[in-house]
Amino acid sequence: MFLLNPFYPNLKIPYATATLWVAPYILLGVYLLMYSFFKETNPFLKRNRFYTNLVFIPPILFGLMTNFILRSLGVEDQWRYNTWIIVFSFVIFLVSIIRHGFLGIQLSFQRQQLTHKMQTMTSGTAMLNHALKNDLGKIKLFSDKIKRFAVDCSQQELTEDIQVILNAQQHIYSLLNRIQEQIKERTLYLDMINLIEILERCLRTLGPFLTEIRVVRDYGSSALLLCDEDQIEEVFYNILSNALEAMSYRGKLTIRVLESKKNVVVEIKDTGVGISKENLPRIFDPFFTTKGDSSRNFGLGLSYCYNVIRMHRGSIEILSKENQGTTVFIKLPK
Template sequence: MMFVLIGLWTIGLLLIVTDPKRRTTRWIASIAFTGGSGGLSAVIDDTLKPLFYDKGWLTEPVAKILIQIETTCSLICYYGLPYTFLMFTIVYHPNYAVWSSRKTWVPWALLVPVLLSFGFDPVKDDPIPYRYVTLWTTPYIMAGIAILVHATLKERNTFFRKHRILTTLAAAPTLFFALFTLYVLPTYFGLYEMWRYNSWLIGFTLAVILISSFRYGFMGLQISIQNQKLDYTLRAITSGTSILNHAIKNDVGKIRLFSEKIQSEADQPDPHQLRDDIRVIITASQHIYDMIYRIQGQTQDVELHPDNVHLDQLLEQCVATLLPAMNEIEVERDFRYTGTIWGDKAQLAEVFTNVLTNAVEAMPGGGLLTVKLTETKRNITVEIKDTGIGMDKKQQKQVFDPFYTTKGGKKFNFGLGMSYCYHVIQKHKGSMHIHSKPGEGTAVFINFSKKERGKR
């Protein structure tokens, strides 16, 4: 058990030191510390007490102190492990940002059964009231495992999915085994010493964490060589500058198209049409200006400047700017929601323009572009659908990955459009999904929570 204590507390300490501000890091470190507390309890009982007795140090005051520490550590493990595990899985889930804005009371409600455990008296010689504790620890641990698996299946980014698989592999088997050895077997079968076999599973967990930390990084813990850090930095710089290039390229293209349109109609100008075309050029140039100031440096995150945004008007503007490029493409609009959401107009315009541009480029021979804005009980949904070439399942799995592109022949394509869009929508506490089949077109669904609409 000394190995369990040292291993778990070392991992917990490294995680906290490496990335103390991230919720997921703090909660998984809490799992390590609560699990390690059980190891410390066993070390006191199996090692320190016999050692102190042999040395003649086990006086009555010392024995009382050791018993008190042993009992406290044991309770931290029994009561703290299921709670910290469940809280970690909730925070770790991709939908946590949406959940946390709706149900801030959940962490406190989940703590109630833990605190009530102190009000029950255990059966003689039992460390805890097994009958009661097993009633809440079983659903906590099983729910945590289910959330971990669901989070892995839900992850669309293949890079992050790899990390989620490793996390599930490290945590789920160990906690499932602990459920039986710590709670179920003592409660229903009277087997109290099976917890000693936990060390084998914990050793497996530590091996997964150690290997994945060297190779991929694990929950913020990255044990890496210098060239790996350099590669990360270069990719971050490329990502920041390429997103700007992507945005500028789109708007410069609009300016060129509408400038050529104005030039071709110079002999027979239509004042109303001319004003509309000039307005598109002004909007495109303003968007370039806004995007430069939205992307905070080459290696920093996208910063939002939220305000009330009319999605129907914004979608109409984005469609209008692409009309000159829509040869033989019919546009069908269906806007059933005319309210506002709380969002960054410049970033959302870039998202919609990216998705619309992809749809137009997927229909080089013409087709139907459908743009819908609908309202459900919980969400406001933007649907952009084309009748183009579509994508296979492999392409759909990678479409949100940074630096992945299906347009390898284009010089100025950086493979960051959909990755950027996905990131911006997540920052708005929304979700983005793609449905597509080869030869049958592609539909992109962007959902915004009604909780985020109309804020001031």
């Protein structure tokens, strides 16, 4: 540009010359943005690429027209309208960064709220467990004492009644342990592992429930990453178990593994009953469950999964419609 059109002493940009290389450069960039959108198969990543294109492509093309093409044709004042297209892009940017995320950044008040709920619940439940276990210990101590007295006095009915109390005490104690185990903040023990091996191990464990399930595997990479093997295995076991339950142990289960330069994405899709629109926003809430047997399901499985993925600085997203199945996307940094 400088050699063909020396700026000194006349500081005037030769737009006709600039357009010859600026236009192909910008059009190629726009093509690559659009190509990446149409090529993307992950619905959540595709949505992010859509908003990225919506923010960038209109002002880029508008700027190319007003700043270069029209100026090279002698029309000088159209660049003043760039303000409106930038305002449009800024509005789209604000909407996308709050609702869906933009270029890997997301202002998600709901997630912050959920994290706060988990932290509050963890500390609150720990204090409650401590208090209850102290009282349960007293109940067991004095029940054992009364039981020994009843046995010594050959009071069969009293012995049986005290045993009912002891059984109930042990049941409550076991429930408290199960709840505490699922909600406590654990330390991460990181190691380089193969995510596909973990998925296959989970499937082998769930083997007896897969007799009427068609499992489709699409492992596009070796999926090596640094993570806590035991906790990540527990996450995938939980999600796969949920998928099988939702399908009543018959249907199609699809597992895909995608890999980028920095992340590994696992997609688990079932053909089950799905999740209603009303329940979908609450699925990660502690103690929220749609399963009937509340004595076995505390509604902590997905809360635990969310917490583990958050500690790994990853993300978990769920796409579901009632009677149309559920898809879970887990993204983990390598």
